[in-house]
Amino acid sequence: MKILILYENTGMGHERNATILADILSGIPDAEIVKTSGSELFDSANLKMVSALWNYLIRRNRIRTADIVMNFLMRIFLLPVGEVLEIDHCLKKLDGVSPDFIISTSDASNKVLATYAKEKNIPFFIFLSEISTFIDLVNPYALHLCCLPETAKAIRNYDMGEAYFAHPLGRSASWFSKIFYVSKVWSEYALRPRKHSIYRNGSPCLPERNRNRVEVIGPLAERxxxxxxxxxxxxxxxxxxxxxxxxxxxxxxxxxxxxxxxxxxxxxxxxxxxxxxxxxxxxxxxxxxxxxxxxxxxxxxxxxxxxxxxxxxxxxxxxxxxxxxxxxxxxxxxxxxxxxxxxxxxxxxxxxxxxxxxxxxxxxxxxxxxxxxxxxxxxxxxxxxxxxxxxxxASFPATYEERADHLRQLVLDQMIRS
Known part of the structure; x- marks a missing residue:
């Protein structure tokens, strides 16, 4: 069984989480772990530029600039454009890896990964270490692994009828369909941001709007x-x-x-x-x-x-x-x-x-x-x-081994069901 674990190079947090998951899942018999960044796998200059710019702004404490430009404006205006322009290229790169299971600790690439996983009928996990979340960390096909119940509330507060979640992308998508997707995302999130927000901060008070699969596994760190x-x-x-x-x-x-x-x-x-x-x-x-x-x-x-x-x-x-x-x-x-x-x-x-x-x-x-x-x-x-x-x-398993066993069992269960 080949397990692809994808992270991104914004700081070391995403890669560290990917390394922890790789260590845990290497305990599955006959598992082959492929751990790589999205920018390397997809050979994407855009992803490399985004990672470098984010690290530059955070290091210089330009927090508001990083937040407005990269967390919001780039997600609303550039993310859907990048998805439709690079979907075919990314799917071909994934064909080259030919995974049996995909786990993502990154953002930006999850719609593409979900498209591939659904096409191949293989399991797809999104691992969220952050408590708050954005639209590209949520997908109706994925099983979401999160640290605390507040994140689960955030994930289930999104409306899956919004264009970002409801409109499919794939190899056979026409350019008309792709243009419609981009324009619909822009019209919802740019023109009506109060009704359609790309962001959720985890809170026990958020109402449930979907039944996405979520597993609260507790905080995870190195052994x-x-x-x-x-x-x-x-x-x-x-x-x-x-x-x-x-x-x-x-x-x-x-x-x-x-x-x-x-x-x-x-x-x-x-x-x-x-x-x-x-x-x-x-x-x-x-x-x-x-x-x-x-x-x-x-x-x-x-x-x-x-x-x-x-x-x-x-x-x-x-x-x-x-x-x-x-x-x-x-x-x-x-x-x-x-x-x-x-x-x-x-x-x-x-x-x-x-x-x-x-x-x-x-x-x-x-x-x-x-x-x-x-x-x-x-x-x-x-x-x-x-x-x-x-x-x-104390709300979660006390040892690394117990949490590792739980994660391995989740992976095996999903492989049986797929």
Missing amino acids: KYFAAKNRGLLRERFGILPNVPAVAVVSGSIGGSLLTDTVRQLCRRFPGPLHVMVICGRDESARLAIESFAVPAHIRVQAFGFVNNLDEYLRAVDCVVIRPSASVFIESLFSGTPILAVGKVPSNDRGSISTIDLYELGKSCEDPRHVADTLIAMLERLDMYRQNIRSLL
């Missing part, structure tokens, strides 16, 4: 995040002094100016002793900038590049200060450490903020100038936040 860790020993190894609060500042592999802004504000405004460990990912310029900061005597700042033991850093500290991308948010959850989400976020990450608020897993502040005051308030309620994190995770 090492499930392992027990001695927090006291980790603090000693990292040189964190007793009774000194410690924070890890993380913005994923992208890094970006959010790191430097946050550290600068902590140095200026935090009044007492504090140990700050900054994980800069692949952003070497941010690491060098932070190392050059003039730091007050009562604060210790350490800047690191990309680390392979992020799970240990997250576990050792009292609070994780993050840009709440889905992967960093979930990894922070598994550390059991209260979360302080800082900065403006694009719409795809708003679900992380709403989840922090809904389950009281920590706090959020949009303006980095308020990070010190917010951190002071959080340090007084750490035990409550830790208990809330434990309670949320």
Whole structure:
């Protein structure tokens, strides 16, 4: 059985999820795993450009620009055009792989993947690590795997009668049919955005409008995040002094100016002793900038590049200060450490903020100038936040092996039914 796992190169979150799924599904006897990005598989300059532009804007903290231009305008106006222009090319590329099963952790390509899967009568899974969702992460043919029930609510809130979901694409589609599809999508989402929104933020209050297949599997992270860790020993190894609060500042592999802004504000405004460990990912310029900061005597700042033991850093500290991308948010959850989400976020990450608020897993502040005051308030309620994190995770299987077994069984069940 050949399983195609497709991701995209926006940060490392999508690829990390694909790697976790590949590790789990390699445990299926006779399974051949093909893991690749959509831009590589389809040899798409457009997908490569989108990934590069997204990473560029996020690294420079141009959040509003990334959100409006890429999350909304490009999805409404360019996504349907790209689908009709590249559908035949993409289907031929998929013919070359000839998968028996497709799993996608990416966006943008899912309508094409669903078209192929339906044509070949093979199973198709969409794995959503983010809490909020957009139209291209939902498909009536797919089985949707999501981390929390709020995402399931978002998926089932879309109207499957809207053109994006109801109008099929395929090898035999005429140009008239393709033009009609694009014009219909534009007329619904561009001209009537209040009635036809491409975006949903996960909420328990959203009404159900479809019966799409959804499986809530719980948050998923690498195997090492499930392992027990001695927090006291980790603090000693990292040189964190007793009774000194410690924070890890993380913005994923992208890094970006959010790191430097946050550290600068902590140095200026935090009044007492504090140990700050900054994980800069692949952003070497941010690491060098932070190392050059003039730091007050009562604060210790350490800047690191990309680390392979992020799970240990997250576990050792009292609070994780993050840009709440889905992967960093979930990894922070598994550390059991209260979360302080800082900065403006694009719409795809708003679900992380709403989840922090809904389950009281920590706090959020949009303006980095308020990070010190917010951190002071959080340090007084750490035990409550830790208990809330434990309670949320207790809703799902406790071990990596249990979650892996569940996923493998889902795949096998779908293969039997197809």
